[in-house]
Amino acid sequence: xxxxxxxxxxxxxxxxxxxxxxxxxxxxxxxxxxxxxxxxxxxxxxxxxxxxxxxxxxxxxxxxxxxxxxxxxxxxxxxxxxxxxxxxxxxxxxxxxxxxxxxxxxxxxxxxxxxxxxxxxxxxxxxxxxxxxxxxxxxxxxxxxxxxxxxxxxxxxxxxxxxxxxxxxxxxxxxxxxxxxxxxxxxxxxxxxxxxxx
Numbered sequence: 001x002x003x004x005x006x007x008x009x010x011x012x013x014x015x016x017x018x019x020x021x022x023x024x025x026x027x028x029x030x031x032x033x034x035x036x037x038x039x040x041x042x043x044x045x046x047x048x049x050x051x052x053x054x055x056x057x058x059x060x061x062x063x064x065x066x067x068x069x070x071x072x073x074x075x076x077x078x079x080x081x082x083x084x085x086x087x088x089x090x091x092x093x094x095x096x097x098x099x100x101x102x103x104x105x106x107x108x109x110x111x112x113x114x115x116x117x118x119x120x121x122x123x124x125x126x127x128x129x130x131x132x133x134x135x136x137x138x139x140x141x142x143x144x145x146x147x148x149x150x151x152x153x154x155x156x157x158x159x160x161x162x163x164x165x166x167x168x169x170x171x172x173x174x175x176x177x178x179x180x181x182x183x184x185x186x187x188x189x190x191x192x193x194x195x196x197x198x
Contacts, residue, residue, distance in 0.1 A: 033175035041182050044147060048140075048186065052193060055136045059197060066131035070194060071120040077113040078191060080106050085184045088155070092177045095170065097162045100155060103180070107152045114145050133198040140190050144183070151180045 059065045084106035091099030118138065121127075126134040154176040161172050 031171055033171055034178060037175045037179045055197060058132050064131060066133050067198060068126055071117040073113050073117050077110050080110045081184050081187055085181050088177050088180055092173050097159060100159050104152060104155055107148060111145055111148055114141055137194060137198055144187060144190055148183055151183050154179055
């Protein structure tokens with residue numbers, strides 16, 4: 001009977017003990033919705049900055065620039081939009097659907113107020129093609145109104161997800177709130193520019 005000799009054990013290693021394998025750590029959670037909103041905000045800022053530059057250049061080079069009084073309802077619209085930011089922020093912090101619905105209602109009221117402002121200008125004989133100043137007014141307010149409608153769609157999306165999983169609702173609502181607050185800041189900027197320039 002033959003026996004097979006087992007190989008000798010490996011020699012002991014000399015040196016410091018080996019380090020334990022690295023433990024995977026999770027960094028801060030990425031929020032793709034908010035990142036997308038920030039990209040959108042940057043794009044919107046560039047668009048309105050370009051339009052503002054075009055308006056300033058056109059006004060300085062145009063003898064046909066016609067100044068006119070802004071419709072007073074625009075100032076009421078401003079208060080409505082600011083109030084909607086407060087109700088949305090309160091709704092976001094409490095994850096309260098009724099406050100988000102109030103924000104939606106105020107947003108619709110703001111857009112309706114913009115339509116009333118356009119009709120008031122039309123009653124004065126000021127249309128898109130009347131003068132460069134009225135053209136810029138309609139373009140600025142119409143573009144902002146379209147972006148507000150996009151914000152309303154985002155709020156509706158977030159509102160539908162409030163009763164569902166806890167992780168989804170705050171993220172969607174947070175992204176929608178970020179965009180909505182930006183719409184308020186953008187409107188304050190536009191109202192200031194329009195008050196000074198037209």
